[in-house]
Every structure is written in C-alpha cells, then in structure tokens.
Amino acid sequence: MTQTPPAHAGRHAARNTERHAVRYTDAQLQSLMEALYQRYSYDFRDYALPSQRRRLNHALERFQCDSLDALQQAVLDDAVAFGQLLQILTVPVTQMFRDPGFFLALRQQIVPVLKTYPSPRIWVAGCCTGEEALSLAIVLHEEGVLERSLIYATDINPQALEKAATGVYSILRMQQAGSDYLAAGGTGRLEDYYTVEHATVRFDARLLEQINYADHSLATDSVFAETQLVCCRNVLIYFNKTLQDRALGLFHESLCHRGFLGLGSREVPHFSSVADDFEALPETKKLYRKRARKYASGVRHDT
Template identity: 60%
Template sequence: MSNQDSSTIELRLLIEAIYLKYSYDFRDYSGASQKRRVHHALHQMDCASISELQARVLHDPDAFMQLLQYLTIPTSEMFRDPGFFRALREQVVPHLHTYPSLKIWIAGCSTGEEVYSMAIMLKEEGLLERSIIYATDINPQSLERSRKGVYPLDRMRAYTASYQMAGGKGAFSDHYTAAYDSALFDRSLIENVSFADHSLATDSVFSETHLVCCRNVLIYFNRKLQERALGLFHESLCHRGFLGLGSKETIDFSAYAGAFTPLVKAERIYRKAAA
C-alpha cells in the first residue's frame, strides 16, 4: 500500500473520530481542501502523522478546538465582493422594504465581518431596527470574535474602499471606534443579531427568513452536502425570499436549480421560485 493510500485512510479515520467524539460532521466536506487543512495543522500542532493528531484530538478537547480553527478556516472580509452588496442595495432592499419585519440568516458567518457589513447596509437603508439577523457558524471561537466586533485597524483602509464600492452612503469610520491597533464596531449594529452554533451538515432549519446569505461556504462541501445546505435554505426562505451565494458558487446543476430564479446572476443572488 502506498503512503498516499495510508494518508487517505488516516484522514477518513480522523474525520470519523471527530464526528463520533464531538458530533462535528466534516465527512462530506471537500476531500482535497480537507487534506490541505489537516496537513497544515500537522505542522502547526507538531504532529508527525494524522494518526498522532487523531490520538491527541480524542484525548484532549483543547487540541480539538485548536484543530477546528484549521478545519473551518475562520477568515473573512467586510463588504467582500462589493458588487454583491451593491446588488443587494439596488435589487433586493426595495423588496425588503415591503415587509413589516425582516429575518435574515447569515450561514457560516465566520468571524463576523459579513454580519457587520450586512448590519451597516441595513442601517443605512432604514431597515436595521426592524430586522433580526441570525448569524450562525460551527466554530465557537469565531462566533465569540463576531460578538466582540473587534478587528485589526490596518484592515480598515481596504474595508473602507470596499464599502464605498458597495454603495456606502456615509463615512465607514462612523461605524467603528479606533483604539490602539484595533477597530471596535458600534454595538448598536448587533442589538438585533442572534449568534448561534449551527451546522449545515447536521442541524435543521430554525426560522422562516426573508434573505439567506451563505457565501464562500459551499465551495468547501462535496455535492451531497451542498444539496443538503441548499435544501435548508429553500426550506427556510419565505415565499419569494432571496438567497445570496459566493462568487464561485451556484445552484446550477443542483437539485434546487428549478426552485430558484436568478435575480442578479453575476453576483449569485437568487429568488425563491413561486410554488
């Protein structure tokens, strides 16, 4: 048996062990991406093999939490893909204004940059006070960072440029306070945000929503898990609700291709088809 075959077996055993021990299900995540992350974790956690890493994870919950940071890649940006947010403002917000109250689900919210981006946009459009945002992720450390809303100050210049390209209506700096090397975002932005642990692999729908954003998450899933996630979004969305995906993601060729109609296809914004 080749070393490559042994490594593949070890990886499958590690993922199965994580599921059995901690109920985190990575079994239907993309194999190639998963392998890269685990091998990176090996070096960072000073393990000679995946089997050694598995033993550590099984007997040390802290080691599992450390590994989880590599498995989930908690990285994001504010107003990432500005064209997406501009399209939301111009094409989706007018429809959202017709609802007396709004529920928005940001699935796979990571460290919260997209949550604050969405809240800023809703505030500028006069919708934030009547909105509830569900921000979910499987990584508790990422959720805690989201709640705190503290980000490196040196990123603000790039975020400001993205905010402006996304159709921002004021000064981006009005939404945060600079202190030392960090930027603390206004607490009022998340007064109506509910941060919660939720897995697209194992959990079910928890509320009817008007808009679901799940961007740059499906690319890490295999086809089976992508279908499950799209099914959850479809079930969650109200009649003619809206779905936003990442720039490299699509519902084309999925079982749900006919369940949505493109609203702004170039920006991966879809609308739930009429029943």
C-alpha cells in the same frame, strides 16, 4: 561572506519536503473525520477532500505529528487540542464588504423588497468572525430597515462566534474595508460606524443589537426560522456535492415565498435537488430568488 544558494536549491528543498511529507489515504482521512464526529459531534465527513487535505497537512505540521493516527490520538484525548484543530479545519477567512458588487446589488434590488416586510429576517450561514453580518447591518441601517430587522449569524466555530459578538477588529483591515464600503454604495464613511481603540476598532453597539450570533451546523442541524434572505458566501466551496445539496435544501426550506439567496463568487445552486426552485436575478453577482409556487391546476402562479 554570505554565499547565494544555487538556483536549483529551492527545487531540491521542495522535493525533499514532499519526500518527507506525511502520506495517507482518503480512507484514513475519512476515518479521522468519523472519529471526530463520534467524539465531538462536529461533522466534517462531507467536506471536499482537496480542502481537507490542505487543512490536515497544516495540522500535522502544527501538531508535529508524523501520521494521521498520531493526530487523531492527540485530539481525541484532549479537548483543548481539538479546539486548536477546529480553528484549522474551519479556516476562518472573511472581510467586510467582500465583493462590493454583491452588496451594491443587494442594496439596490433586495433591500427594497425587504422593506415591504414588517420584520425582515436574514440568515448569514457560515458567518465566521462576523464581518459579513456587520456589512449587511450597515446596508440595512442606511436603507432605514435595520431597526425592525433581525440577522441570524451562524457558524460551527465557537471562537469565531465569540470574536464576532465583540465587534472588535484590527484597524489594519479597515482601509480596504472603507474602499469596499464606498464601492458597495455606502452613503457615508465606514469610520462613522466604529471607534478606534489602540490597534483595533469597535463597531457601534446599535449594529450588533440586531445580530443574533449562534452555533449551527449545515452538516447536522435543521432549519430554525423562516427568513426573507439567506447569505452563505464562500462556504459551499468547501463541501462535497452531498453536503452542498443538503445546505441548499436547508436554505430553500428556510426562505419564505419568493425569498432571496446570496452565494459566493464560485458557488451556484445548479445541479442540486432544489436547482429548479431558484432563478438568478439579472445583472447581479450571485443573487438568486426562490421561484413562485406552482399549483396543480396550472392556473395560479404567484409572483
């Protein structure tokens, strides 16, 4: 006969796990990040410490290491092991039409302005496995502007970029995506844009042709193009204030006069060095516009 464990057994187990958890200081964590930067040129030194701790705790368990020193030795000696660690440190989590209200506002307020440009350019920073870039491509297609647009989708995770370029995803994720697509103002059916292949779906090549996937680090790289819209959603929350400020500075530099910036639900440009250069669009979810230039004479203010 199976006995049910007492109610307090779970609490004892949790305390026991905590007692045997690997303990390390912030200085040791930063030392590991410095070593990774020096060895592989991936810069996680200004990522938020609470997020880094969660990811490293998972990595220590995955690699079965009893110290950060052991983990460091394992990944510095083996590039394949570092590639596995990179998947943990970057936490690739995304979905199509995430926060559909954002895409609805983008469709209604941003796309009409993008249509006025002969060749709109959009930068999706931290694109992960490509779902957000594809969502943008679908919106632009339905609004008749995709064919003359170019979407730059960048990330530091090479495996995520490889997956994004295939346009292939699990069919299990499409049911929620279909509902979010409609809530985002979709004019047809999401299944019109993909074909089913066993347990996966493959998105239309016409969408992928307008997306340029490339490696780019917000921590170390510079601006590569002038854009009319930058979307960086649910990425800045993993950065500390220094790196947030650097990333927002890159977006400001990339955006053309009166360009647009889209952020995640818990992200704002406030308190950054470019905070005064952005204004929130009314009645939108995390959409901002670069303010008009101010001229020394005080006479001319572009709109």
